[in-house]
Amino acid sequence: MIYAENVLICITVPLVIALMFLQGSARRFVASFLAGMAACLLAAYVGGYVELVSGLGAEDTAIFLSPIIEEIMKLLPVLFYLMLFEPKDVELLLVAVGIGTGFATFENCCYVLSNGAQSLAYVLIRGSVVGVMHLVSMVALSVGLHLLKQYKVFTISGIIGALSLAMTFHATYNLLVSKQGITTYVGYALPLLGALILYPQTYRYLGKKEERRPPA
Amino acid sequence: MGYLTIMEAFLLSLQAAIVIPIVISTAGLMKKGRNGIFPAFFTFAMMSMFLSALYCLIFCIVRPEERMPFAVDEIAECAMLLLVSAGLEALSSKRKKWMPRAFLFTILYMSASIALWIAWSGEWVQDILFGLPYVYLAYLLIRGLEYVRAWDTDGERIFAAVMSTVILLMQTVMLLITSETAQNFLNLGSYAIAHGITAWLLWKNYRSLRDKSYGEKTLYLSITVFLWTILVTYVSDGIYYNVALAINTMTIPIIWIAVKRLRGEADGAEEGMENP
Numbered sequence: 001m002i003y004a005e006n007v008l009i010c011i012t013v014p015l016v017i018a019l020m021f022l023q024g025s026a027r028r029f030v031a032s033f034l035a036g037m038a039a040c041l042l043a044a045y046v047g048g049y050v051e052l053v054s055g056l057g058a059e060d061t062a063i064f065l066s067p068i069i070e071e072i073m074k075l076l077p078v079l080f081y082l083m084l085f086e087p088k089d090v091e092l093l094l095v096a097v098g099i100g101t102g103f104a105t106f107e108n109c110c111y112v113l114s115n116g117a118q119s120l121a122y123v124l125i126r127g128s129v130v131g132v133m134h135l136v137s138m139v140a141l142s143v144g145l146h147l148l149k150q151y152k153v154f155t156i157s158g159i160i161g162a163l164s165l166a167m168t169f170h171a172t173y174n175l176l177v178s179k180q181g182i183t184t185y186v187g188y189a190l191p192l193l194g195a196l197i198l199y200p201q202t203y204r205y206l207g208k209k210e211e212r213r214p215p216a
Numbered sequence: 217m218g219y220l221t222i223m224e225a226f227l228l229s230l231q232a233a234i235v236i237p238i239v240i241s242t243a244g245l246m247k248k249g250r251n252g253i254f255p256a257f258f259t260f261a262m263m264s265m266f267l268s269a270l271y272c273l274i275f276c277i278v279r280p281e282e283r284m285p286f287a288v289d290e291i292a293e294c295a296m297l298l299l300v301s302a303g304l305e306a307l308s309s310k311r312k313k314w315m316p317r318a319f320l321f322t323i324l325y326m327s328a329s330i331a332l333w334i335a336w337s338g339e340w341v342q343d344i345l346f347g348l349p350y351v352y353l354a355y356l357l358i359r360g361l362e363y364v365r366a367w368d369t370d371g372e373r374i375f376a377a378v379m380s381t382v383i384l385l386m387q388t389v390m391l392l393i394t395s396e397t398a399q400n401f402l403n404l405g406s407y408a409i410a411h412g413i414t415a416w417l418l419w420k421n422y423r424s425l426r427d428k429s430y431g432e433k434t435l436y437l438s439i440t441v442f443l444w445t446i447l448v449t450y451v452s453d454g455i456y457y458n459v460a461l462a463i464n465t466m467t468i469p470i471i472w473i474a475v476k477r478l479r480g481e482a483d484g485a486e487e488g489m490e491n492p
Binding site for chain 1: 246253256257260261263264267268270271274275277278279285286287288289291292294295296298299301302306
């Protein structure tokens with residue numbers, strides 16, 4: 001058993017102090033990173049409760065229900081930021097990336113603390129697959145939200161639609177790696193493939209937007 | 217892996233393969249403006265549908281003999297219906313007229329359907345919660361079909377309402393009787409009526425497309441047959457489920473044609489305004 005709250009305090013205190021010395025994008029990124037870690041802890045609480053209520057086992061909860069809970073918890077700070085500050089596209093992406101990496105970092109810390117870090121293969125898989133999966137789902141979500149805003153279809157239905165894309169991506173990964181075999185390797189490749197597809201698309205799109213923007 | 221699972225996996229991969237080019241095509245139709253908003257919602261809806269089909273396909277492969285618990289595919293389906301509904305709302309924004317008759321029929325019909333889903337699955341919270349988008353879309357469609365005058369006669373409308381209710385009654389009686397012969401008879405009868413209605417709606421869609429009816433009418437008719445075939449999959453089991461799934465997949469390109477026509481009409485109208 002690990003004390004996740006204690007781990008969170010240990011990691012967040014220097015970052016919170018760092019916020020005082022940072023400004024602009026760096027400050028925004030660190031704040032969203034902290035929000036991502038807090039979202040991870042809250043998702044763990046909710047997940048534990050849902051596991052008890054649903055009657056599904058720990059494994060089935062992790063495969064089928066965790067993606068729903070975790071993506072909702074990650075969406076909430078992004079939505080809060082989007083509605084309160086009406087950020088630019090690049091700022092929204094920055095916050096989404098911060099939340100995704102914060103979530104992944106804290107989750108990885110807890111897993112490594114509870115399962116050990118002796119196996120390099122295991123650590124590599126956790127870092128480059130699970131961590132990237134949280135990041136990719138957040139980038140996809142922020143692009144989806146941004147498109148909804150751009151086409152003026154930013155409604156509850158639209159938000160649920162964008163959220164369902166992130167949830168299904170996450171759940172597909174969980175399902176693929178749930179059984180040993182060739183599907184596991186497909187699952188491991190999925191987040192990296194998602195990152196490779198999203199990276200040029202996102203930046204080409206944001207670059208075009210910046211070009212179109214009239215000079216200040 | 218049984219032949220039914222293999223067939224389902226094939227149909228789901230076919231559905232995913234059909235949806236990908238549709239997403240790419242409709243993404244190009246996304247524009248601001250009244251008729252341009254529907255393609256935007258529709259593109260997102262098809263993305264949700266693609267991921268839902270992909271998830272179900274992977275489940276079929278990874279866990280072939282298991283019953284899927286509550287999972288994200290239901291949320292994705294729900295999101296797809298909500299996105300289509302939001303698109304229809306945006307399309308008919310200028311004539312938001314309350315239609316009590318359509319509302320009452322939708323509530324009664326869909327409540328009975330949801331009650332049957334609960335009786336079959338026992339998952340009452342899930343069925344009620346995820347039944348709500350069906351109620352919403354069904355109401356918008358029934359109301360929209362009136363707006364666009366999709367029914368040629370009053371008799372057609374009454375025929376559709378009566379026959380769809382007969383299916384529900386047959387399915388309800390099936391739950392109450394114990395005779396297997398009678399159950400099989402009622403089951404086959406309800407499949408025959410359900411697919412008969414599907415064939416009739418497909419015929420209406422074909423006529424609407426052939427006669428170059430205006431885009432909105434074609435759109436409402438195509439989404440109606442799409443929703444109807446989803447509901448048919450829920451009352452179907454075994455091989456009948458796969459047949460219903462195949463027909464449901466066939467209806468997606470019809471919606472795509474209707475969306476393209478709708479967008480084409482909007483472009484034509486804009487050009488007409490620029491060059492009077």
